[in-house]
Structures are given as C-alpha cells and as structure tokens.
Amino acid sequence: MSRNEYLTTGEIARMMGTTKNTLFHYDQLGIFSPEARGENDYRYYTVRQMDVLDAIITLRELGMPLPEIKEYMEHRSPENYATLLTKENAVIEQQIRALKEKQKWIQRQQKRIKTSLTINPDIIEEVSLPGFYIAAHPISSSDDKTISVKVSELLNSYYESKETTGFTVLYIQMERDLARGTHNLYHEVCLAMQTPPKKMPYRILPASKCLAAYHLGDWDDISLAYDRLRSYMKQHQITSSDGRFYEEELINATMTDKRSEYLTRIIVRI
The missing domain is CATH 1.10.1660.10 (Multidrug-efflux Transporter Regulator; Chain: A; Domain 2)
Known part of the structure; x- marks a missing residue:
C-alpha cells in the first residue's frame, strides 16, 4: 500500500x-x-x-x-438519494413552519410586554380581541395548589401533543359568583391560541368587543379590580355576553420578583 x-x-x-x-x-x-x-x-x-x-x-x-x-x-442509488432528499426537505419545511409560529409568539409577547409597561392600571377601557381557539380544563376551585395542578396538566397536554402555536393562559370566573361577592372561585383554566391546535380538543372563542380592567399587585386583593369593573358595567348598563370574566397575567413572576409589580388584566366580553 x-x-x-x-x-x-x-x-x-x-x-x-x-x-x-x-x-x-x-x-x-x-x-x-x-x-x-x-x-x-x-x-x-x-x-x-x-x-x-x-x-x-x-x-x-x-x-x-x-x-x-x-x-x-x-x-x-440516485433514486434512493432523491427520495431521501425529498423526505428531509419535508422535515425542514415542517421545522420552518414551527419556528415561524414560535417567532410569532415571541413577537406577540414582546408587543404585549411593551404595551403592559404603559398601561394605567386604574382605567377601564374598551378593547377589541381577536378570535381564539380555547383548550380548557374545568376546575371549580379557589385553592391555589389545585389551580396550579390543572394549569400544569393543561401545559403537559400541550407539550405532549407537540403543538407549535403559542398560547396565553386564561383563568375564568363566572359572573354569578362575582354577583354573590365571591372573587376567587375559578371554573376553568384555558390556553388561548390564535391557530387551532392539531391534537388537543378545543372550542372557538369568536372575536369580540370587551371591557378590560387592570389590577396592579398581588392577586390577594384582585377583588378590588372586579368591583371597579362591575360597578362600571352597572353604571353604563353594560352586560356580559357569556357570563364569564377572563383573567390574563400581563406581568407575573416570569418577569419580576416583586409581587407589587404584577399586572393582571380582567376581560369581559360585551
């Protein structure tokens, strides 16, 4: 040799x-x-x-x-190599679609955070929300641990299903409970997505006009924001279209270690 x-x-x-x-x-x-x-x-x-x-x-x-x-x-063989490349190209296209969905979610989060930092938490305002695809778990509980477990189960289902669309976590209270003075009895936790999930069961929440109130600080006294919102609705003779109040965390522990800086939006469809 x-x-x-x-x-x-x-x-x-x-x-x-x-x-x-x-x-x-x-x-x-x-x-x-x-x-x-x-x-x-x-x-x-x-x-x-x-x-x-x-x-x-x-x-x-x-x-x-x-x-x-x-x-x-x-x-x-040339034929097998061509088949192989076709298969790999399909995989890459799927990965590109998934990355684009993640990029859209990042951009929405960036926009939401930027907007949240300029919000006056004392206002009540009318907002227009796009339609959402809602994957939900029923709970009917006021216990923080129970609610956290249900959110974890919902997120596990999301990741196990290998969904690629982004989501927002929503916590739902019912108007009938609020009217009785109960401000911490949650009936559902939801993932709100702007594209339909591929494997998770979901319902459609149509686009709608909403009223939004804000709560700055820990959730222990979030009842104050609910009272302000419901008083505003009564004063202006506005009613909920579905009897649900949706809580969305705009600023939470992911972004700050100070509970006094938490910002929650309460939305009611009208």
Whole structure:
C-alpha cells in the first residue's frame, strides 16, 4: 500500500470538520469504513471517500438518525438519494413552519410586554380581541395548589401533543359568583391560541368587543379590580355576553420578583 494514496483518520477528520472519534464510531456501526487498514490496524481513507463522508455529515446535521443513514448507505442509488432528499426537505419545511409560529409568539409577547409597561392600571377601557381557539380544563376551585395542578396538566397536554402555536393562559370566573361577592372561585383554566391546535380538543372563542380592567399587585386583593369593573358595567348598563370574566397575567413572576409589580388584566366580553 502506498501511503501517499491515502489519508489517515486524523487527516480526513480535519479536512471534513469532524473528529477521529466520530469516524471510529461510524466504522464500528458500519456506516463509513476506511478503504484500507495498515499495520496496528490503522485506518486509511481515500480522497474519493470524502464525498460520501460529506453526505453523511450533512444528513446528520439535518437530524437524520444513524440507523437510517446506515440503511441508505447500504442501498445507495440516485433514486434512493432523491427520495431521501425529498423526505428531509419535508422535515425542514415542517421545522420552518414551527419556528415561524414560535417567532410569532415571541413577537406577540414582546408587543404585549411593551404595551403592559404603559398601561394605567386604574382605567377601564374598551378593547377589541381577536378570535381564539380555547383548550380548557374545568376546575371549580379557589385553592391555589389545585389551580396550579390543572394549569400544569393543561401545559403537559400541550407539550405532549407537540403543538407549535403559542398560547396565553386564561383563568375564568363566572359572573354569578362575582354577583354573590365571591372573587376567587375559578371554573376553568384555558390556553388561548390564535391557530387551532392539531391534537388537543378545543372550542372557538369568536372575536369580540370587551371591557378590560387592570389590577396592579398581588392577586390577594384582585377583588378590588372586579368591583371597579362591575360597578362600571352597572353604571353604563353594560352586560356580559357569556357570563364569564377572563383573567390574563400581563406581568407575573416570569418577569419580576416583586409581587407589587404584577399586572393582571380582567376581560369581559360585551
């Protein structure tokens, strides 16, 4: 064997931007093996093998599992390679769609935070809300732990379903309870999404005009905001269209460690 015709494991690894250990692993799996072996079982590769290694590295970067790469390498053909690329292109397109949905969610969050920092918490205002797709868990509880558990269950369902649309968590109280002076009995926790989830059951909440009140501070005295909102509605002869009041956390523990800076929006559809 003429040494000048071959590349050592270290040489081809450096040229292809990979590592010797990766090449050893590929050899053990039967994915990519040296053209020749020398004394002490040294591995030697040819320049012609660089194209094959480049394809393997590219497929790995695309996220293809090693067993699938091995299967392809054992049945290489132009037709199979074209089929493989078509499959990987579909995967990339799906990933792009998911990333775009995440980007939209980030942009909505940025806009919401920016708006929240300019809100006067003492006002009551009319707002227009877009339609939402609502995935909900019933609770009928005022216990913080019970509510937190239900939110966790709902979020677990969301992530297990591999949904890609963003969401806002809503907590729902009923007008009949508020009329009796009960301000902390929640009947549902919801994920409000702007595109329909693929696997989670949901209902549609149509776009509507709403009244919004705000509460600055801890949730222990959120009843004050409810009283202000309901007094405003009574004074202006405004009624709820569905008997529900929706709480949305605009600023919470994710953004501040001071409870006095928490900001909650209470929305009622009219």
